[in-house]
Amino acid sequence: MNAFKTNGKTVVITGSNRGIGAALTNEFLKQNWQVFGGVRRPSSDRQMQAGAAYQEFQIDVQDSNSVNNAFAKLREDFHSRGSSLDLLINNAGVYEDAEANFTEISEQALFKSFDVNAMGAMRVTKAALSLLLAAPQPLVANVSSLMGSISDNTGGGSYAYRMSKAALNMFTKSFSIDYPQIASVVLHPGWVKTEMGGPNAPTSTEDSARGLVKLLTTAKLKSLSGRFFDFEGDEISW
Numbered sequence: 508m509n510a511f512k513t514n515g516k517t518v519v520i521t522g523s524n525r526g527i528g529a530a531l532t533n534e535f536l537k538q539n540w541q542v543f544g545g546v547r548r549p550s551s552d553r554q555m556q557a558g559a560a561y562q563e564f565q566i567d568v569q570d571s572n573s574v575n576n577a578f579a580k581l582r583e584d585f586h587s588r589g590s591s592l593d594l595l596i597n598n599a600g601v602y603e604d605a606e607a608n609f610t611e612i613s614e615q616a617l618f619k620s621f622d623v624n625a626m627g628a629m630r631v632t633k634a635a636l637s638l639l640l641a642a643p644q645p646l647v648a649n650v651s652s653l654m655g656s657i658s659d660n661t662g663g664g665s666y667a668y669r670m671s672k673a674a675l676n677m678f679t680k681s682f683s684i685d686y687p688q689i690a691s692v693v694l695h696p697g698w699v700k701t702e703m704g705g706p707n708a709p710t711s712t713e714d715s716a717r718g719l720v721k722l723l724t725t726a727k728l729k730s731l732s733g734r735f736f737d738f739e740g741d742e743i744s745w
């Protein structure tokens with residue numbers, strides 16, 4: 508990955524160490540973006556492989572201090588480069604209750620799901636706000652799930668995951684209204700072969716990331732703000 512030159516565009520991706528976040532990182536690097544990858548456990552190996560176009564930073568989206576410290580350092584770094592943040596992708600997520608039925612679901616699973624999937628994205632977006640507002644056409648993309656769609660829910664179950672992703676969707680909608688200068692979208696990456704999606708998922712991380720990056724780099728994205736799309740660019744109903 509050392510050969511990447513940057514085109515001046517910047518993206519922050521949380522959960523960039525594996526799964527869809529890692530594939531998004533690779534895809535943006537291929538398209539010459541400068542990628543800032545947020546991970547819970549930084550690895551010098553990954554940083555060395557990717558070269559200067561990829562910069563890793565430590566962040567735990569459940570922890571406000573970690574989020575605020577991460578963005579205090581990023582702000583210094585961005586200021587010294589004279590750059591702003593073009594795109595924030597809130598990708599970090601957990602699926603805590605895959606097997607639990609209604610009477611078994613634990614409060615711990617519910618709290619953790621909301622804390623990571625919904626509040627985590629809010630914490631990160633708040634900490635990134637000044638960097639986003641300094642960009643000419645900023646964008647926030649929240650990686651949700653079709654499972655967060657109320658109208659698509661015919662299967663029931665997965666209370667913690669579904670409820671936390673529905674909360675993420677509502678956060679995105681309100682944010683898109685409060686900050687019309689920032690295009691904000693909700694994304695469904697497909698059912699993807701990752702640790703979360705499992706081995707039977709039909710979509711590879713590469714195909715998902717290619718589709719998401721195509722959507723996120725479309726010129727008309729501003730007009731799509733406050734809406735919900737899958738990785739093939741099709742709109743999903745709330």
Ligand SMILES: NC(=O)c1ccc[n+]([C@@H]2O[C@H](COP(=O)([O-])OP(=O)(O)OC[C@H]3O[C@@H](n4cnc5c(N)ncnc54)[C@H](OP(=O)(O)O)[C@@H]3O)[C@@H](O)[C@H]2O)c1
Pocket residue numbers: 521522523524525526527528546547548566567568569597598599600601623650651652653695696697698699700701702703704705708
């Ligand atoms: N895979 C699917 O089929 C599918 C479908 C719909 C939506 N999604 C969504 O897509 C996103 C990525 O999923 P994935 O399939 O790539 O999952 P994954 O392979 O399980 O990866 C999850 C990522 O989130 C990070 N993460 C979890 N908790 C975190 C925290 N507190 N702070 C910072 N990072 C944290 C993980 O970091 P660690 O390595 O440190 O744990 C990891 O990088 C999620 O939001 C998920 O809900 C996935």
